[in-house]
Amino acid sequence: MKRSWIVLILSTVLLTLALSSCGFSGKRWYKMTPEERGAYFVEKMTKELDLTPDQVTKLEKLKVEFLANQSTHFQGRQAHHQAIMDQFRSDRIDIEQLKAQMQEHHLGQGQRMDFMLEKLQEFHLILTPDQRNKLADHMLERSNWGHGHGHGGGFGHGPGNGFCGGGMW
Numbered sequence: 041m042k043r044s045w046i047v048l049i050l051s052t053v054l055l056t057l058a059l060s061s062c063g064f065s066g067k068r069w070y071k072m073t074p075e076e077r078g079a080y081f082v083e084k085m086t087k088e089l090d091l092t093p094d095q096v097t098k099l100e101k102l103k104v105e106f107l108a109n110q111s112t113h114f115q116g117r118q119a120h121h122q123a124i125m126d127q128f129r130s131d132r133i134d135i136e137q138l139k140a141q142m143q144e145h146h147l148g149q150g151q152r153m154d155f156m157l158e159k160l161q162e163f164h165l166i167l168t169p170d171q172r173n174k175l176a177d178h179m180l181e182r183s184n185w186g187h188g189h190g191h192g193g194g195f196g197h198g199p200g201n202g203f204c205g206g207g208m209w
């Protein structure tokens with residue numbers, strides 16, 4: 041259970057970082073395809089963290105692996121949702137079948153968490169200590185923005201607009 045929370049927190053931090061990078065960059069983040077989001081993220085990381093060509097190559101490889109995993113996850117999630125809808129539309133809900141589907145779903149979540157942790161570690165190893173510190177400072181800044189002001193951290197809004205609109209800060 042503790043591991044699940046750690047993975048959830050790390051995934052949230054990475055997602056916050058990724059979403060904060062969209063800002064006001066022409067096309068809104070939620071309207072981008074996964075491929076566009078990945079390309080945008082690599083472009084912004086390259087620019088803002090001053091990645092070397094070798095680092096960019098490694099980040100591109102991670103992006104391809106992540107997109108492939110997300111595609112597989114999306115297909116499984118749609119099948120899971122359809123099974124639940126089929127149960128709900130039927131005359132009677134089969135609790136045992138739903139439990140089995142939920143167990144399968146939870147198993148998939150564990151596999152995705154393992155994958156995310158592995159990719160997070162690979163991403164961490166790509167960066168220099170200075171780049172990691174710069175990124176960590178930005179993530180901390182983004183996670184604290186808006187607290188005590190009646191709104192949350194916001195994605196792409198507020199000070200600096202994430203990685204967009206004139207720079208990372």
